[in-house]
Amino acid sequence: MDRSATSRGRWLVAIGAIIIVGALFLQWWQIGGGVGELTRRSDIGISDWHVYPMFLAAIASLLLITLPYASERPVAIDHPLAYLGLLIVVLVSYAMDVVSLAQAQKIPIPPLLGPGFWIAAVGIGALARGVFEVFEDRRRI
Numbered sequence: 001m002d003r004s005a006t007s008r009g010r011w012l013v014a015i016g017a018i019i020i021v022g023a024l025f026l027q028w029w030q031i032g033g034g035v036g037e038l039t040r041r042s043d044i045g046i047s048d049w050h051v052y053p054m055f056l057a058a059i060a061s062l063l064l065i066t067l068p069y070a071s072e073r074p075v076a077i078d079h080p081l082a083y084l085g086l087l088i089v090v091l092v093s094y095a096m097d098v099v100s101l102a103q104a105q106k107i108p109i110p111p112l113l114g115p116g117f118w119i120a121a122v123g124i125g126a127l128a129r130g131v132f133e134v135f136e137d138r139r140r141i
Helices: 008-023 049-070 080-103 115-140
Strands: 027-031 041-044
Touching (some): 008 049, 027 080, 027 115, 049 115
16 A cells, blocks of 8 residues: 555545535425425435436545555556546536536525535535545645
8 A cells, every 4th residue: 555545635535525415414405394385395305316326436545545444556547637537527527417407496505505506516526625635645646
């Protein structure tokens, strides 16, 4: 295992991926339920097919981080471009879900109507920062 396996960027990628996976099991939108409104309807993030690639990419990034610990030699797929590819999948999946929620007029405003939606955005930010750090670590070597 090399010294870059425990870099700050990899830790940020792991934290961001864990936040994203957790956010997918929280409420993403809610309609109604207030005084004088229709019955409350809400759903969690993972119930929408747009976020399945986001879930799979977050899990794949966690698996990618563990590869240096599972092997004594460097693994070819453990490269900054692999992290960037997974980040792109997460961003595209989240953007598709934002468009879907906007078309259905379900964007959770105020944020308490869909905390998972906003927590996922925080996780994506951490993941993006981690990918940036992984690229910076690679550049320093």
